[in-house]
Amino acid sequence: MVHREIQVPLGERSYPIYIGSEMHSSFAPTCQRHNVPQDVLIITDKLVGKHYLRPLEKNLKHYQFRVTTIVIPPGEREKNLRRADKIFTAMLEKGIGRNSAVVALGGGVVGDLAGFVAAVYQRGVQFIQVPTTLLAQVDSAVGGKVAVNHPLGKNMLGAFYQPAFVWTDAKCLRTLPEREISCGLGEIIKYGVISDKNLFIYLEQQLDRLLHLDAEAVMHVQARCCEIKSQIVEQDEHEAGLRMVLNFGHTVGHALEAAGHYRVLKHGEAVLLGMMAESFLAHKMGLLDAESFRRIETLIYRVPLKRALGALKPKAIIAAMGRDKKAVSGKKRFVLPTAIGAVRVVEEVEPSLLRACVQRILGHRSA
Ligand SMILES: NC(=O)c1ccc[n+]([C@@H]2O[C@H](COP(=O)([O-])OP(=O)(O)OC[C@H]3O[C@@H](n4cnc5c(N)ncnc54)[C@H](O)[C@@H]3O)[C@@H](O)[C@H]2O)c1
Ligand SMILES: [Zn+2]
Structure with a gap:
């Protein structure tokens, strides 16, 4: 159930943050309300995917979205250009076009990396944040800073790229270390x-x-x-x-x-x-x-x-x-x-x- 809705007021880039618990069944209808394209790519990491990928995928498919998934290893070391490049290659191979949406399902690492990918892929595709760590839910998924690290510095390559909405489910935290x-x-x-x-x-x-x-x-x-x-x-x-x-x-x-x-x-x-x-x-x-x-x-x-x-x-x-x-x-x-x-x-x-x-x-x- 969605408990609260908070607006980030940024003119035509304004978007809501939905806060609640056990909200899986209403994700796809919310995507429809936000005119999310039919082709959706979910990027997640292995640990998060184990718990939350299937239900999200199933819910989207139930509402006729075509869903592709990319699962990366967990951890800060994955937030780099090499991993982004691998994702770009997979997206091109899977024929993902400009009229698609990228869903970041995970903590700040997945959010920052998937957001970077969404901002750059074919000059930008729609982006949705589904944060699953407490840190990402209160901070990193909001505000549109997306980035990858460079060997010479953290978050050195990035953009300001706002999501279409943020989907914060408190229930996800139960599996968090x-x-x-x-x-x-x-x-x-x-x-x-x-x-x-x-x-x-x-x-x-x-x-x-x-x-x-x-x-x-x-x-x-x-x-x-x-x-x-x-x-x-x-x-x-x-x-x-x-x-x-x-x-x-x-x-x-x-x-x-x-x-x-x-x-x-x-x-x-x-x-x-x-x-x-x-x-x-x-x-x-x-x-x-x-x-x-x-x-x-x-x-x-x-x-x-x-x-x-x-x-x-x-x-x-x-x-x-x-x-x-x-x-x-x-x-x-x-x-x-x-x-x-x-x-x-x-x-x-x-x-x-x-x-x-x-x-x-x-x-x-x-x-
Ligand atoms: N963009 C911003 O404004 C902003 C702000 C703050 C931090 N950040 C970035 O966020 C990153 C840190 O994010 P983080 O703290 O969320 O770490 P993280 O994304 O690495 O997640 C932490 C660990 O928890 C696991 N995990 C995530 N959700 C889970 C769940 N529900 N159940 C079980 N395991 C789960 C992940 O697989 C990972 O191993 C850093 O890269 C930092 O630079 C960005
Ligand atoms: Zn911080």
Whole structure:
């Protein structure tokens, strides 16, 4: 059943995000309402496909859609041009034409990759997001950023390409590994800190329900995060300014991911630690009061995160920060909280303070 519908208002590229639970039977009728072409290609990964490909395929076929499927191996390492090229070849071989739709069934990896494929294939075919991880449902499936990685940097090749709609089924999360729930909570806490004190308070009070995937609590935060993201994207679709606030926790987070060669930490885990470091930085710079800092740190601590961080060296983390594509003319940019629910972009940060922040998270979290 669809529980909530949230609009992303982008003129002729506007689209809805449908949030609910057990919605398989209404997917194809929704496609019909959105004038999705008869030829549909579902791209998914093996782990997601095992659970959700058949029901989706069956539902589409039942409504006379012609369905083709491509199943890729799971994992961030698949989000590259080589995999995209293989998909293009398969699409050409299967005779998929311009009047087709690509459905991304999976987490952020499948969403980013399938979106990239949809944006580029024959100059663009229709695209639908069916996110199946908590992270993708609250963040990556919304906003139209699609990309693949390059050996010299993450998300270096991509586009802004909005889907026709986003289909978020909370029931999918039941099969998700626990580690992925923590990753999603990273981005959810981010939304509370950057713009919604009430969401932050809700998380303080209801975190345990979320960890147990209580459907009502999950749908509440999914809807709130999607609303916040859609308001930000509406004002700044192509990240000329405001959209940057979504990078709270990500300057340090991306550096943590890179320093571990994308094997030690997953994106959401790195964001959790990154938010802790950047909140500490804000506090040390006199931007964030001690009590707000304590509340942010306490909430992050409550999210299970069982990574051994011994392989991450402070020097490598700080070096990786300089290479981040979001660094403007070599300067590191930080989105720092000034209160719970408000942030500010800061460019000048004392190197000694930065080292202290990195030391703090490594010291705290080494297992
Ligand atoms: N486009 C954006 O705006 C944006 C924003 C944030 C993150 N991202 C990108 O998202 C990616 C991370 O996405 P992710 O955290 O969803 O990881 P992911 O796509 O790798 O999924 C995590 C793991 O969970 C499995 N999985 C997914 N759904 C499942 C389900 N319902 N049941 C069982 N297993 C399931 C997948 O097979 C995978 O092994 C990164 O590449 C990141 O750069 C993009
Ligand atoms: Zn993120």
